[in-house]
Amino acid sequence: MDLQLDIDNLLADNVGSENGLRREDLDGLAEDMKKFAGRIEDQRGKDVGFMELPYDETLAEQINCKADKLRRWCRNFVVLGIGGSALGNITVHRALNHPFHNMLPIDHPGRGGTPRIFVMDNVDPWKISGLMDVLDGEIPQTAFNVITKSGGTAETMSQFLSARELLENTDGTDPAQQIIATTDSNPEKSLLKRMAQEAGYDTLPIPDNVGGRFSVLSAVGLLSAAVSGVDIERLFAGARRADEACRVEDMWGNPAAIFAAGLYLQHQNGKPMNVLMPYSEALSGLSDWFCQLWAESLGKRKDLDGNDVFRGPTPIPSVGVTDQHSTMQLYQDGPFDKVICFVEVGDPGGEDQPICSEAGEKDLEYFEGKTFGELFGSELQATRAALRTKNKPNCTVRVPGVTPEALGELFMFFEYAVTFSSYLYNVNAFDQPGVELGKEYTYGLMGREGYNPPPQA
């Protein structure tokens, strides 16, 4: 694959023996990592399915066909989803579409005739009533893609009920055309699937062995991507290349394994925080996606043996160069308690612009004849070097550009990395029991039968 991992600045050679790892430390994990790679192979396609997603050509064709049809009438495409049913969609849309997609005229080459894209990942009335304002008069030209694997997520199902009534109460609409339900294909498991069958909505499947945060390359992430003009075959191609690279048994030949091992050892070494800092505003969504993947997969009360361990590193989202003028002061000069993971892109996209031909001031002459791309790249180099000078461990994931292939590689790389990490931490990467109590309390407060509000409320 094109993705490359550079861990030099995690090592003692570069950041000193107190804060750096020795190659021997990593070597000490090589046998375990080999075993873990074998374990992943054993689970592949059985209880764990994310790595098989980009091979489903039939699904890709089906999605492309649906997307083509949708684009014929649809001016607004609204994703109703939250968490793993929203973050992947946002990441793909922000990375691969125009930075101001929804503001461009529909026939602008930067938008290419595709609908406006909205991802409603909250139930904040402010945002919901705001959406009503922008959809006003265009409800018959609006598609709602309801995404929930279980078919019971409160936020998503409440939005779905509201959208359904909106369609029923608006002239010229056809709910069966305008609602697409992406959910478990087993009606026994998903209320949404049953409702879709009864009402005749189109449905798309979420495989049983793919959890929300690993689902971006399933129908969950693909439909909004295809509708907005993303070439999902190219996403798949990148993901398949990364799948090959991250299956390798030998740790030193497997970037996902090395990434997991390096961050794990740095956690043992007193650095429980992992900052993801892409130098690419297009990849700012990837930071949030990574935070969910990392936090939900590794933040666990119980280990695999059932002991209370209250484990997990803390992921932190960031973006360069912006955060050089924010959190970077702390990351440079504060405690030695975190690892900065840069994502470096060869070509950040767009058309590189010259800064100026003539500055007219001596102190600004250094900008003359330079481009914003050069400044952007220099700032990453400089920040990385400064962290290294200050013995602050960091590593870099490099991709050639913000292309569908690169994004496919990044998704698959991090999904493998978190799976390897979960074995190192000895926790289950694929459940999220910690949020159940809050859900039950919510049901209780909302008066759902059989649930109690919190005792302290």
Add this chain to the structure above:
Amino acid sequence: MDLQLDIDNLLADNVGSENGLRREDLDGLAEDMKKFAGRIEDQRGKDVGFMELPYDETLAEQINCKADKLRRWCRNFVVLGIGGSALGNITVHRALNHPFHNMLPIDHPGRGGTPRIFVMDNVDPWKISGLMDVLDGEIPQTAFNVITKSGGTAETMSQFLSARELLENTDGTDPAQQIIATTDSNPEKSLLKRMAQEAGYDTLPIPDNVGGRFSVLSAVGLLSAAVSGVDIERLFAGARRADEACRVEDMWGNPAAIFAAGLYLQHQNGKPMNVLMPYSEALSGLSDWFCQLWAESLGKRKDLDGNDVFRGPTPIPSVGVTDQHSTMQLYQDGPFDKVICFVEVGDPGGEDQPICSEAGEKDLEYFEGKTFGELFGSELQATRAALRTKNKPNCTVRVPGVTPEALGELFMFFEYAVTFSSYLYNVNAFDQPGVELGKEYTYGLMGREGYNPPPQA
């Protein structure tokens, strides 16, 4: 003031003795906090000026007058700034304007005839060329507000040079009308001020004793706010109320002092991470603003006595309910290493929408007759109760709504809180020496005279 702080869930009574504080622990800081309040009074209006900003009625009038004039011809208002010259602007715009401001027709009541607002807080060519696409054909109707206190910030000055050339090369433009420079008013201290004087640009001042991250209530944050229709007098009114409340010497009567003391003691107690989690998407910008304020002010290598201490808590941005489906799994079940600070708003804004009149399914009946606002509020209550049940310390800052007054209070509250915190940590809240090395390396890489690239590059 209307803002209220609830620290009950920081206390041992509610989250257990291992993870909770005793009131005596807090009492133990009361004398110090009183001294610190006195120290702030001594600095007031001398080396520290943020608390005096909302009393500058002359500036508010001047800004309103400029904003009125701008709105007559300006269809796009572009802020060129980064860090403290961008985050406040973004926070105010996101909180107090329509969630889809830039997408509404200019005469929509939700936009009220105001220009589109863009804050260019990065030099990513992808974003810059994207902006060129949306401004295409409207350059003569576009104002550029260049904001840099020092007048030398590389990101901002490069954007300024580029915007200046764009205006010079476009018919029908007038740079002297379209560029407003917000910078130190002393031309000896700011190259931008000197350039503005020569070229005849309008300028606005940044007081000497107000640093970037404390400047949102100066001209830095106010012009874009006023242009977009925000009532800056109401922002000021809230900030003044908070100023009064946060000057109180008695710690228990001063919410900023209590907030600082509570988080500091929790840091001593093994919880170095502070998550700001507003349950309000309109306040998502406040999370990022808080992270800069916290990280840059408290993340320091040296203490006030000049010792190497590498100090500072780590702020983490979040937003509810969205992140209940992301990082919350870790916050609930992971290590006892963080404090969650909720921001609760009585009225989240917008028009509260009914979820549905008829769900048609037994499992969804609990939504019938309820509103999104009720669901939203229940989820905050439930999440807070679940954290408490699990002995995870948290606290709540309450404001009645997302109004200009509330936002003014929040800004002033957190600015006081970080100042109190800096005394507890014994660091200088008002400098940021840690990012200098990266700047020097950047200059070196860009070929600026007198600077060297990093040795490792």
